[in-house]
């Protein structure tokens with residue numbers, strides 16, 4: 001049978017395809033902006049015929065119809081590997097559950113059978129003449145859950161950029177059970193985040209750590225964006241990219257001539273990533289662009305792969321850091337905010353890199369619900385707070401007041417280094433707490 005004939009034989013309506021889902025099944029959605037609202041909508045239509053269907057997603061950027069139509073969760077149970085703003089809102093109402101992971105391990109959870117998948121609901125580009133569909137902006141763990149799924153249902157969407165690999169960036173028509181032609185809805189775009197003065201102050205300190213030929217990873221949020229735009233305006237040369245998430249600021253840095261990848265030790269001249277989320281500027285940049293290579297996350301985030309490039313500079317954000325040097329980047333007490341994601345992978349991997357640096361960046365304070373100023377450097381993490389980066393692994397912590405390099409430092413040295421980058425308003429209080437915790441010596445001092 002020709003590929004086109006095979007395509008046609010598998011082409012059905014969304015309602016027809018979704019009949020494959022049975023009560024008790026686990027259904028895995030496409031990841032990030034590759035989650036299919038079209039297939040989600042069709043699954044939601046079947047609410048009254050189904051019970052106990054477990055849905056798994058990765059940072060789905062919208063509130064799924066399956067959750068909206070079933071607020072009592074009698075039919076669908078919604079789980080996310082990493083919260084988006086939408087998942088966070090649902091979790092606050094008890095409608096979404098987090099599945100802990102260290103991102104580079106995620107494909108192995110499927111491969112080892114820890115997450116048996118019945119049905120995969122994915123979104124793809126149209127088929128090419130070799131019978132392949134491209135996974136678009138999310139490679140990540142998608143090939144792994146498609147491999148393990150008993151049934152693969154794909155929405156074909158003409159708005160998806162063709163993201164070149166790497167590997168596993170495409171799936172063949174022979175691996176798909178049902179094909180649905182969707183409404184070609186454009187990919188969701190992330191809003192531009194306002195950059196504050198503090199973000200810029202932190203970014204300036206980060207710039208001091210970057211040098212020509214550095215291989216960068218930027219996390220999510222306004223602060224990494226501020227760093228991206230400073231890099232674009234700098235005279236840094238031959239930066240490389242080996243990252244997890246690709247965002248708009250990489251386009252700015254590339255177009256400004258800062259990124260060439262010429263000094264990378266592996267994947268020379270390629271911007272390596274596992275998923276992308278941003279605006280149409282980014283999606284257009286990615287389309288058939290051989291400068292970029294999308295890989296599964298067990299490659300991009302494997303600390304031993306990360307460490308093969310020299311001067312890896314990993315720049316991520318945290319919610320709070322305690323005086324032991326533990327960073328919490330995913331919750332505020334018991335309120336779940338995002339996830340471990342790849343932060344730990346990159347902190348760990350950056351240390352494996354010759355002259356690498358793992359930078360955890362945060363503003364020294366945040367504003368509470370009643371407008372009060374709260375220190376983000378804390379004696380201990382807020383009760384219920386999750387340790388994203390353990391103190392044994394954490395490397396640099398940076399606020400607008402300076403940098404604390406933690407490697408090799410004793411508890412009293414860490415306390416001193418961290419209190420020195422806390423907001424001055426909180427330093428005396430932090431010293432008192434450090435004294436109670438027996439991690440402050442008489443010789444400790446503030447600079």
Ligand SMILES: CC(=O)SCCNC(=O)CCNC(=O)[C@H](O)C(C)(C)COP(=O)(O)OP(=O)(O)OC[C@H]1O[C@@H](n2cnc3c(N)ncnc32)[C@H](O)[C@@H]1OP(=O)(O)O
Nearest residue numbers: 219220221222245316317318329332337338341342343366
């Ligand atoms: C996708 C990538 O990041 S790739 C890099 C590797 N992965 C990671 O680093 C994962 C862990 N890190 C993260 O998830 C993010 O970097 C974060 C959450 C630490 C910061 O991200 P940002 O987008 O800058 O956070 P933002 O300021 O928008 O806040 C997100 C939410 O956390 C809440 N929040 C942020 N800081 C605090 C705080 N100190 N106390 C209480 N809540 C807080 C905000 O109120 C917001 O909640 P809302 O949407 O309900 O209002």
Ligand SMILES: CCCC(=O)O
Nearest residue numbers: 082103340341342343
């Ligand atoms: C799924 C992981 C996304 C992140 O690292 O933030």
